Amino acid sequence: MGNHRRPAPESLPTLDAHWLRGLMVSKQSTHMRHVISLLIENESGALSRVSGLFSARGYNIESLTVAPTEDASLSRMTIVTSGSDDIVEQITKQLNKLVEVVKVVDLSESAHIERELMLVKVRATGKDREEMKRMAEIFRGRIIDVTDTSYVIELTGTQAKLDSFVGAIDAGLILETVRSGICGVGRGDRVLKV
């Protein structure tokens, strides 16, 4: 791949999760955030069937993560979306209708756990170097790359925790951030399995 120069982050439209959430809340106050988990046959094109469904029917995707499960023939997706109850009902029905989708659950219907991974590259020079280390410790992050001028901090947690970390450090020191989108799992006996 290689040498393509990316435009500086500042010049990109900020289509981040905060912005999307803000937009959706303002559009319709009944829109609730939902975390949908599904198992799908691990076939080529499976992801585009799901993402195509969302774009074709005008549903929101706040984040989508996908990877194979312990059974390599199945992939598991976690989709964060939002909408009124009617819309979310349609979303789960339409997902179930996809021929390759094996199971769909709305995790947010009951107790569940969400985790997201974030890597933040920050400027770490002078007095900021110690401050960054301290903040990473407070948020139970780990510094996984160190240069004379920068750290890469790895942080996992809920979206809210990651948001607060980004909010807590000096915005001017953030060189880049990358977030995985959330993974979710039901608590206790709730199991999504074939």
Add this chain to the structure above:
Amino acid sequence: MVITGAEIVIRSLQEEKVDYLFGYPGGAVLYIYDELFKQDKVRHVLVRHEQAAIHAADGYARSTEKVGVALVTSGPGATNAVTGIATAYCDSIPMVIISGQVPSSAIGQDAFQEVDTVGITRPCVKHNFLVRDVRDIAPTIKKAFYLAKSGRPGPVLVDIPKDITAQKCEFEYPQAVAMRSYSPVVKGHHGQIKKALQLLLEAKRPMVYAGGGVVLGDAADKLTALVRKLGFPCTNTLMGLGGYPASDRQFVGMLGMHGNYEANMGMHYCDVLLAVGARFDDRVIGSPAHFASEPRKIIHIDIDPSSISKRVKVDVPIVGDVAEVLGELLALLDGTTERSDQGALGDWWKQIEEWRRRDCLKFNQGVDVIKPQYVVQKLWEVTGGDAFVTSDVGQHQMWAAQYYKFDKPRRWVNSGGLGTMGFGLPAAMGVQLAHPGSPVACITGEGSVQMNIQELSTCKQFRLPIKVILLNNGYLGMVRQWQELFHGNRYSESYMDALPDFTKLAEAYGHVALRVQKPGDVEDALREAFKRKNDLVFLDFQVDPTENVYPMVQGGKGLTDMILSAEDL
């Protein structure tokens, strides 16, 4: 013994008892065509444009209980097929489309005649496959047929790279399909069905609203039996026509944008609505908010859970095969002595009859100009109501739906969901091949018919004695009607200038043709046409260019907000 992928394709189609394959050859499917040549069980119908291949397979499927099958080449073959595939998808028609693809090694190289067929068709198929291994051809075709006809039917596309059709392996056609991700519900929930019957028996102003699901689910007999036993009024959607006999007294006509007054009023003011294989779409109920403004309980039977509570909130959802569920409802009704409140039902019928007396489909046929409605009415009389009728899209389609009274399912073949002009003639080819001895009429307009007029050539080659009923008003009539009503009579690009002489055109293709200009000649022309059992007869009816389709509910308005005639404007 090992055989080539191409032979496996053909052998698989034979296993599926495919008698007609509609298609058009090209580079990527040459091996398949070579195998086709070596056998005579699967008969190939060579169309003149791939869109027509899909529509013909579609017409074949709609008029039978079988899966329609088409074969196209890669690139433009596949893209030409897309309109046809989307047409079938919107109306849930079971079809299998096999498309050639460039050789595996060339995929992604922008090769000659390469497109991402699976990607392009993904939003308009029930499912699609790209076959990557010759050993997968047979199981994939088996799955494709199973998916196409089970559950809510739909088109399934199988894309096969050319090299795969040349490779060899053992052939064994699978006996069964097992897919852990796909198991459509057949039987409805018993408790829900009991609840539904209770509601129906308590209804004071009931209405039965049946759609294309009744036709596709072969449930017309059961629906008819249930409606008659209950004594309720019944309306059909455009797609559901023939699902309940139109000449029956309990039938209140088609509903929706161009539905009957009594059907729309009954739909709006009923207190219990039984929706069967229908989906409350925008052409049926208009504005969902207006529809919801009148309180009523809704029972909805559909095989597709996503059709339920999509546009209208439903009180008793029943997911299942409509024939199964109606059968269970009938059995429950037989087993109970409870009956509807006859007094209330009588009052409701009195109200419906009063609406019916508005006679919303009346028209005046004078002596000078042919009214398009008159042609359809005469067609119905001349064919004894027993023809297969295909149509294109526009005013003529609505007149066909309003004035040809379909008493049997699978006789009315039209593009309801997508509204595809150019559908009628190729669809009629598929219908005629499926029903060789039966009268097949294609009601069309001078705009629509020109979108696939080249198929007159296919009709000649395969000796298809279709009767083309052209309602020629020189306008894109439905566009003109909307422009007249909602755009201040500004007929922007809806006038068809420089029309061909259709009779000469049809004759040039080798067919019999006749222009009809006087009302007095309509019936004779139709009788003469249907007497010619072996000829395609092209009848160019010069009809009133100013005629509009009524009743009409303006897009987005409520069902009770009907324009009944020009005087209402």
